[in-house]
Amino acid sequence: xxxxxxxxxxxxxxxxxxxxxxxxxxxxxxxxxxxxxxxxxxxxxxxxxxxxxxxxxxxxxxxxxxxxxxxxxxxxxxxxxxxxxxxxxxxxxxxxxxxxxxxxxxxxxxxxxxxxxxxxxxxxxxxxxxxxxxxxxxxxxxxxxxxxxxxxxx
Numbered sequence: 827x828x829x830x831x832x833x834x835x836x837x838x839x840x841x842x843x844x845x846x847x848x849x850x851x852x853x854x855x856x857x858x859x860x861x862x863x864x865x866x867x868x869x870x871x872x873x874x875x876x877x878x879x880x881x882x883x884x885x886x887x888x889x890x891x892x893x894x895x896x897x898x899x900x901x902x903x904x905x906x907x908x909x910x911x912x913x914x915x916x917x918x919x920x921x922x923x924x925x926x927x928x929x930x931x932x933x934x935x936x937x938x939x940x941x942x943x944x945x946x947x948x949x950x951x952x953x954x955x956x957x958x959x960x961x962x963x964x965x966x967x968x969x970x971x972x973x974x975x976x977x978x979x980x
Contacts, residue, residue, distance in 0.1 A: 849952060856949045860962070863910055863946055867966040870907035871940050875968050877902045878918075878931060878938050881975030895931035903940065910944060917941045921969075934974045941967040 878899045886892030893901065900916050919939045920932035932938040945961040947954065954960035 849950070852950045853953055856953055859949070860946055860964075863944070864964055864966070866908055866910050867942050867944060867964060868968075870903045870911055871942055871966050871968045873906040874899050874903035874916075874940050875938070875970040878940065879970045879972050881934065881972060894929070896929055899931055899940070903942065907942070911942045915942050915944050917943070932972050934972055934976075936972050937969055938972060939967060939969045941965065 878895070881895070882898065883891035883895045884893045884898040884901060891898075896918055899918060900913050903916050904911055904913060917940075918930045919941070920927040920930050921937040921939070927933060927936055930938075942965070944964045944966075945959075946964050947961045948957070951960065
């Protein structure tokens with residue numbers, strides 16, 4: 827039996843339970859999107875590295891390089907990140923292994939590190955409140971050794 831003064835208690839309990847339930851559901855979706863973003867960035871860095879080690883550059887209609895190797899690698903990373911990574915978030919660094927690091931994209935035999943630092947903004951403000959600026963900084967990096975290619979292509 828329900829007392830007259832208990833009728834609002836059920837409504838308050840449902841409101842509190844529903845708020846917690848919705849926070850869990852949206853938090854789960856947010857976490858899934860976070861993991862998807864991280865995996866997308868990892869794939870983009872890997873694809874950029876696979877392109878970088880060959881010494882190639884994006885060519886124009888004339889068959890010659892229309893961009894520098896550095897810009898070509900950045901464009902490959904941007905394209906394979908499905909619009910997640912921006913060029914300002916992508917950094918290439920060369921470590922000299924005998925090729926002399928003629929550019930940040932490296933020469934033959936040099937190690938090239940590709941790093942993407944991307945701020946992930948949470949969909950839910952209550953979860954984002956736990957992070958400075960309501961964002962989590964995702965950093966993905968990978969190092970590759972360039973194949974031996976003609977130095978003029980670096």
